[in-house]
Amino acid sequence: MNKILIVDASESDRRLMSGLLVKSGYEPIAVDSMEAAKEKVAELPPGAVVVAAMKFTGGTALELINWQKREGYKFPVIAIVDNLNPLEIADVMKDGGAVNIIQRLAIDKQLVETVGRYARPKNMVLQLDNTLITRHSKAFNEIIQSIEKVAATNANCIIFGESGMGKEQIARQIYLQSSRTQKPLIVLEAGGAALVGRHDPESDRSEMFNRIEGYFQEAKGGTLVIKNVQLLTFEKQSVLLHILEQEHPDVRIICTANSSLLKMVADETFRDNLFFILRQTSISVPPLRETTEDIPDIADYLLTRYAQKKLQPKKRLDASAIKALKLHPWPGNVRELKDVVLFAAFHTPNDAISASDLSFSQSGPETDSGFKLQDPAMEKAKIIAALEQAEGNKTMAAKLLKIDRSSLYIKMRQYGLK
The missing domain is CATH 3.40.50.300 (P-loop containing nucleotide triphosphate hydrolases)
Structure with a gap:
């Protein structure tokens, strides 16, 4: 599993980046200072990547890059910029400096994709091409x-x-x-x-x-x-x-x-x-949470690609795994589904992946589940859709709707749903 060193003074952004990277199959190490960064760089294995803010406690991304050069370390550094100041960015990227930048406001959109360009793929990391995965919805x-x-x-x-x-x-x-x-x-x-x-x-x-x-x-x-x-x-x-x-x-x-x-x-x-x-x-x-019928098709494609890369028989999802995948809200959509399925394929010794083999990240941006009750005119349709997706399980349906079970029963009686 590739290690990614995060150097940033913002605790909330360190948590956000760590969560995104864990979800994508990386092993993040987060620090907030130049002193700690130097210690961790010395311990990084081949294939690691450094993600550093332009400025952090006791140093800057450029200073960390120059220190790496003097010490003989060659880990690629991705700089986090607060604004796109051309002079600052040109300075940090010149003469073999930072290999790329990430805009702080777009960390959730750019981090995983940018890191994936420079982390050396190994173990479960699978880089997909630009193929549009076929599905039947x-x-x-x-x-x-x-x-x-x-x-x-x-x-x-x-x-x-x-x-x-x-x-x-x-x-x-x-x-x-x-x-x-x-x-x-x-x-x-x-x-x-x-x-x-x-x-x-x-x-x-x-x-x-x-x-x-x-x-x-x-x-x-x-x-x-x-x-x-x-x-x-x-x-x-x-x-x-x-x-x-x-x-x-x-x-x-x-x-x-x-x-x-x-x-x-x-x-x-x-x-x-x-x-x-x-x-x-x-x-x-x-979003994927509104087209859950596509999950088996996408997962099968991913497992096929993974088996081809590993030169081993393809694993499959059993019924419990498919049900669990359909009930997850998928804030990261297909990209997150890829990470969950491949993580399970890597760690599961059996031919079949079950629900107990799946590991869902608890961190990530808050998203509308697609079922959350916000518009009274749409409540009945959303309740029916949630019940269908949960296969009649009231507890699961209430979770999808982001209400408690008793509120669900009240709503069902209100709309004459049995």
């Missing part, structure tokens, strides 16, 4: 139909959905089924280092403008995928809008976003004119 079939319709046009598209639901894979499928497949596909993270400007003293335009325009030139005739578009700063939004309105580049843009983008447009923190240019059409991806 009505919701997935509707997404496949939407992909075909969007691909047949040149319309810009925003793919809405929670983290871990394969939005980038959907974007890639649109590209692969489009008429632009002979031209480049460029994928950018809106909150990442790739969109930090570079200084060009010969240009009268901003650093940010030159950088973003360069990606449009690189993707000419093809497709530009902007992941987590809600993380674009107002400066980046303005540059992107100017390029699209004034230069009309021959590039299709596909964005991925979570639901906060809609609120940002309403709150005027995301430019509405840019939003409507980017959302000429859209695709909504429901």
Whole structure:
């Protein structure tokens, strides 16, 4: 299991990062100071990664990087930035410094994926490709139909959905089924280092403008995928809008976003004119907790891939495991399902994985279970759906609805449910 050293003065962020990494099959070690970081670096095994804040108690990410160089350690360092100051980021990444950055506000979206690029895979860590995992639910079939319709046009598209639901894979499928497949596909993270400007003293335009325009030139005739578009700063939004309105580049843009983008447009923190240019059409991806019928298909795919990697017979889920997986709320969606299933496959000596072999993380961001009673007009339908998913088990249904058992009985009598 890969060890990941976290160096950050924020106790809450250390807990958040540790929980995300444990859930993804890593072994985090969290410290808050330069002195403690040096001690832990000396104990790290091959394949480890360091995640360090730009500033922490007694030091900075750059100082830790330079100390590693002097001492002969070569662990990749990922820097956590509080804001995308181009000069600070250029300083920490120059001359073989930090290998990448993570925006603090996007830790939950960027940490696991970024760490996965640099941690040496071993044991249960399985890096999946960009394949869209086939499943048989009505919701997935509707997404496949939407992909075909969007691909047949040149319309810009925003793919809405929670983290871990394969939005980038959907974007890639649109590209692969489009008429632009002979031209480049460029994928950018809106909150990442790739969109930090570079200084060009010969240009009268901003650093940010030159950088973003360069990606449009690189993707000419093809497709530009902007992941987590809600993380674009107002400066980046303005540059992107100017390029699209004034230069009309021959590039299709596909964005991925979570639901906060809609609120940002309403709150005027995301430019509405840019939003409507980017959302000429859209695709909504429901969370895994609303499409639990897909869990057996996804788990079977993951177990097949894992068996191929380990060169061993494929393990399977028994009925108790499938039931337990369907009852979990899945705040991390398919990405979390992968971690739970592969962790069980690695630690279970038997051919069949049962419910007792599954380990669900108790840490992670709070999410709407999909059944939580919030809208009285929807209560009856949600109660019925929760009871069906829990196969009539009132205790499990109440847990899904986030109410106690007695309240569930009151609601059932209120709506005439037996």
